[in-house]
Each structure stands twice: as structure tokens, then as C-alpha cells.
Amino acid sequence: DMRMRESHVPLAKPTVCVRKIEMAHVGSTKILKQGGEKLDKFEESVSQALLELESNSDIRATLREIFFTGAKEVDAAGKKAICVSVPVPQQKTFQKIQVRLVRELEKKFSGRPVVFIAHRRILPKPKRNQRTRQKQLRPRSRTLTSVHDAILEDLVFPAEIVGKRIRIKLDGSRLIKVHLDKNQQTNLEHKLDVFSAIYKKLTGKDVTFEFPASD
Numbered sequence: 001d002m003r004m005r006e007s008h009v010p011l012a013k014p015t016v017c018v019r020k021i022e023m024a025h026v027g028s029t030k031i032l033k034q035g036g037e038k039l040d041k042f043e044e045s046v047s048q049a050l051l052e053l054e055s056n057s058d059i060r061a062t063l064r065e066i067f068f069t070g071a072k073e074v075d076a077a078g079k080k081a082i083c084v085s086v087p088v089p090q091q092k093t094f095q096k097i098q099v100r101l102v103r104e105l106e107k108k109f110s111g112r113p114v115v116f117i118a119h120r121r122i123l124p125k126p127k128r129n130q131r132t133r134q135k136q137l138r139p140r141s142r143t144l145t146s147v148h149d150a151i152l153e154d155l156v157f158p159a160e161i162v163g164k165r166i167r168i169k170l171d172g173s174r175l176i177k178v179h180l181d182k183n184q185q186t187n188l189e190h191k192l193d194v195f196s197a198i199y200k201k202l203t204g205k206d207v208t209f210e211f212p213a214s215d
Contacts (some may be wrong), residue, residue: 082105174205
């Protein structure tokens, strides 16, 4: 699958990536950074929490199959949110347990909001004189717009985005208005300001989320 192979290109050599995936199954850590970088103290605490869940919870079977590529604290709407990166090829497997894992991690971190976002790489738009020399076209999934759209979908999972509008303000800046499926309103409504703040930090774009009334 071309898209999956493109999404999984690591900064280090592929052999290094394979070795690190094998390390994950040993159980020493759940966060494996690209290029063999060491975890910082915060990432170690998140990794430890994930290892504890892998040992004790009923989601251990699926959790054992996956690893994460980083974790960081984000100041979001007056709260310290936790943003964890997931490798794109493992995202589908991970989403089977994501709702439960978010709930368990939020308990372990005293109710701080937890979000999971796939680790995607944006490929720059080729310059005109490069286009003829390039053997391979830039995959659509790696464009700036596609990656930013995918981050929106990751943030609000398991809610679905059912509509999107862009409003141009008087000063020329843009505001993205995202409409979400009402089925998840009870579960996510209290996190919408956090989602907006994280999206702004990651992309520089303003976004608001709302659950439109059903017709």
C-alpha cells in the first residue's frame, strides 16, 4: 500500500525502525522516538503509565501490539493537556481501544485532558524546476492541507466531522468552524476548548467546534 509505506518513512534508517519496534515488545518502554532519541522525564512518566495499563487492564492484548512516538504537555485553555503521538500504520489498531485508553490515562494524570494524534510528516510543495526531476509525485496525504485536516479528525475521535465552514474575519484572518456528530456531544463537549487550543498550537490555525442541532 503506497500511502501506508509513505506514512511510515522514519528519519532514521528502516533497519533502526524495525529494531525499535522489536524493543517495544520487550516491554521496557511504550514510547520509541525516531532516531533513537532519549525520552524526557514527562515522556517517561507517560510511558510508565502505558506499561502499567498494559500489565493490568483488559486492553492489554491490543496495547501490547502498539507503541507511541512521543508525548508532550500542551497549555490548552488553562489546562495542561497531554498530547501523545501514534505511528500512522498503527492508528487503525490503536483506535479500537482509544476511548478506553484516554479514560484510563486521564485517571492516572489527575483528570488532565489526553489526546492522541498520528505522527504525520508534511512534504513541502516541489518548486517548479524540481517537478520535472522528481520521479515520484508527492502523495496527497502528505500535503499541508491533508495533514492539518487529519489532525482535526484525530483530535475529535471518536466523533465524526459532519461539516466545516471557513469564516473570514474583518482583519483577514480565518476561522474554521467544525460541526461534529451529536452522538458524542456528552463525551466531548467539555473538551472542545482544549481541542481548539491544541489545534492552534500544532497548526497556527483558529478553529471552533460545535454540535449543530438536528433537523
